[in-house]
Amino acid sequence: MADAETVQGVAATAAAAAVIQVPYAYGYVVLSVGVGTFLVTTMMGGPVMEARKRFNVGYPNLYAVPGYHKNADEFNRVQRGHQNMFESLSCVMVMTLLGGLKHPISCSAGYGLYLLGSYLYLVGYSDSSLDVKMARYKKGGGIKWIGVLWSMGCTVSLAGSMLGWW
Numbered sequence: 001m002a003d004a005e006t007v008q009g010v011a012a013t014a015a016a017a018a019v020i021q022v023p024y025a026y027g028y029v030v031l032s033v034g035v036g037t038f039l040v041t042t043m044m045g046g047p048v049m050e051a052r053k054r055f056n057v058g059y060p061n062l063y064a065v066p067g068y069h070k071n072a073d074e075f076n077r078v079q080r081g082h083q084n085m086f087e088s089l090s091c092v093m094v095m096t097l098l099g100g101l102k103h104p105i106s107c108s109a110g111y112g113l114y115l116l117g118s119y120l121y122l123v124g125y126s127d128s129s130l131d132v133k134m135a136r137y138k139k140g141g142g143i144k145w146i147g148v149l150w151s152m153g154c155t156v157s158l159a160g161s162m163l164g165w166w
Contacts, residue, residue, distance in 0.1 A: 020101060028108040029100030032115075033093050040115045044082050044122050051078040051126075074128050081125030081136065085118040092148055099154025102161060110150025117144025 051057070055075040057064045063079055064072035092114050100107035121141030124130065130138050160166050 022101065023104050025104040026100055027104075029096060029104050029111075032108040032111045033096050033100075036112065036115050037089070037093065040119055041085070044085065044119060047078050047122065047126060048082050051075050077128060077132065077135075078122070078126045081122035084121055084125070084136070088144075088148065092151055095148075095151040095155040099151050099156075099158055102158040103154040107151055107154040110147045110154065112147070113150065114144050114147025117141055117147055120144075 051074070052059075055064065055069065055071040057069055057075045062083075064075040066072040069075065092111065096107050096111040096114075099110075117140065120139050121136045121144055124139035124141050125132075125136040127135055127139070
């Protein structure tokens with residue numbers, strides 16, 4: 001049998017717990033984060049596999065070694081464009097999953113911009129005819145940052161609501 005202090009502690013914890021209702025449109029968040037991420041990362045792996053064959057960069061090398069691989073810079077630009085997405089992917093996914101609890105359609109659209117921008121970043125960065133410093137943005141890669149900020153804004157909106165700031 002539980003003592004009175006334990007029962008009061010459980011009651012206090014239950015009273016302080018927040019209840020979050022998942023909105024009907026949250027399915028769009030699930031589709032964009034779950035399915036969208038899989039499709040785009042798979043699409044982005046294609047150019048890397050093609051570049052491995054074209055520039056003769058075998059496994060287990062993640063990057064080509066300058067001086068050893070003849071076209072190291074060309075291959076590394078493709079690989080770098082692909083890897084760039086993974087540097088921010090987990091944070092943007094979390095922000096989208098959280099922010100989507102309050103703004104599911106808007107947050108899904110922002111995440112869609114992130115995915116599109118990440119792909120365009122790869123396309124631009126892979127183009128060795130462009131200057132390496134701006135290549136990633138010449139073909140639309142900057143769109144990804146609109147998506148990142150969009151998801152972040154939705155997450156801040158959720159947090160503010162939960163904390164009673166607005």
